[in-house]
Amino acid sequence: MPAPHHLLIPYAASRAPGAQEALKGLTLPHLDRLLARLSTADASPGEETSLTPPHERALAQALGLGTQDGLIPWAAWHHMQQGQPTGEAPSNAAWAFITPCQWQVTTDHITLHDPARLGLDEAASRELLAIVAPWFAEDGITLHYDQPTRWLASSPLFATLATASLERVQGRDVRAWMPNAREARTLHRLQSEMQMLLYTHPFNDARGAQGLPAVNSFWVHGTGALPAGLTAPAQPPQVADALRAPALREDWRAWASAWATLDAGPVAELLKQAEQGQPVRLTLSGEHSAQSFHTAPLGLVQRIQRFLRPQRFMDVREQL
Template structure:
């Protein structure tokens, strides 16, 4: 098997918040392979936007010239009729909870929105805004899109940045912001009396009582760096779109690194990026510790072995901290870099 360059990204795994919350539960727990990889590696500072934005970090890690906008990058995955010449917006269904003088946004994931419910809401939206010539295109139950012939001056906040947060200071900005703010307010009233929400209320389910406009942008060929030699694995639509636009091979993530190695025998690639999303959602302390133990056995230990025997010639780790960690087989010879427990990594 050809020696490879591997990027392993586990968003939010070792954030300072996770480590602080675990507290004494980490005492006495050692993760030998992970500790070795972190100790021997060179620390590379991470831009603050990469610590917050999934799309910024994903584009950077996959060697794109700039961040590819979320709306068109996911629309190319969801829509057969995708046209890159348009300006695209994501308009995602959400649940808004009143909190004093503001609203807190609950993202659609986890709300149990069915396909037929999403279709009914989109149809109502399109009838209401027909005179504005604004039309929603249904990508999936949770990913809706608007395409516009010409770019509009609007700057938005990502859905991840406002999830479970107040939206008061995160509304759209720019010359076209007034229209999109009004649209979002109008949708709240439009959806409130919708039969979908009346039915959900009767069942005790959270309403789909708003939308979040975000991810704006238009794809430009000059911004896309083709990587026919690379393979990208993950479970996010954005990653699949990133691979498609860069002409890379896209794969689902296996359970273990040894399984990944076997897949690479049939799909050889010297440039590999694997994104594990297990730590993206909120986790209880016991779940988080169990996850690290699983990753230690299934990923970190076999990756360390592959690095030792030369199957990996360079490794870049991004585990949700303020630094990335880079190492080659030669880094493992740096005996003066002593291992330390993961609670020490609160940078």
């Protein structure tokens, strides 16, 4: 039997009052029809305080990366997928993502703002990378440019260092999400050094003259090394992440609009495949948990129950 087409939808539900209100007037006919055809599969329960969001756990499980909280090796996976040369790093090296960012410090909060607000382009990101890379190198951390708001870093330090997903900490107080103080002494010191270095650096003076926010820190995430012998699955899940941005900025009107677009697009396509008898799998994820559904043979009792009470999104969203 061919592998099922797997659609993964992060931020499908939220317990925020604004999201609950937005759902009242939202109709998702294709999603309801799809759920009515599918059986409940495995769940990934969790807490909003976990370092790894449930959609990342679900995706990591499908890719064979493991699901240890805060130690899903996304940076190492990305490095492998890009086919980048490892250079001096062995195939089992530990990697991390380093995201330059702005921390806003007040008397009772240290808030990490959305890195996209920095307006970094490739030239500015590479300039900043050249400024800070020697400081990281002194602690055995090698930085590599990846994209304007994200660099790759290799070091044995990242092999066992659990870190919070950037999505968990964005817009929140970083102090609740910092890595273990004993295991992350080097990173904590580097963050302090970067704040002092960049506070009066000409790089930020030039940005200020252009009306751009200062870059004064960084966030480490996606840490770990790939499991031995890992190979990419022939048909990885399709991640439909249109809900991510509006959910993170709590724009629930835009979130509801994005849901309607998803329902008419990827969800409708998955429904079509299911109606054609193809095996399909759907994973819906909130901030707490993820729940999967799949095509499976039904017994007589199950068919009767499904007919009398079909599964609908409004019934399952509270589980997320």
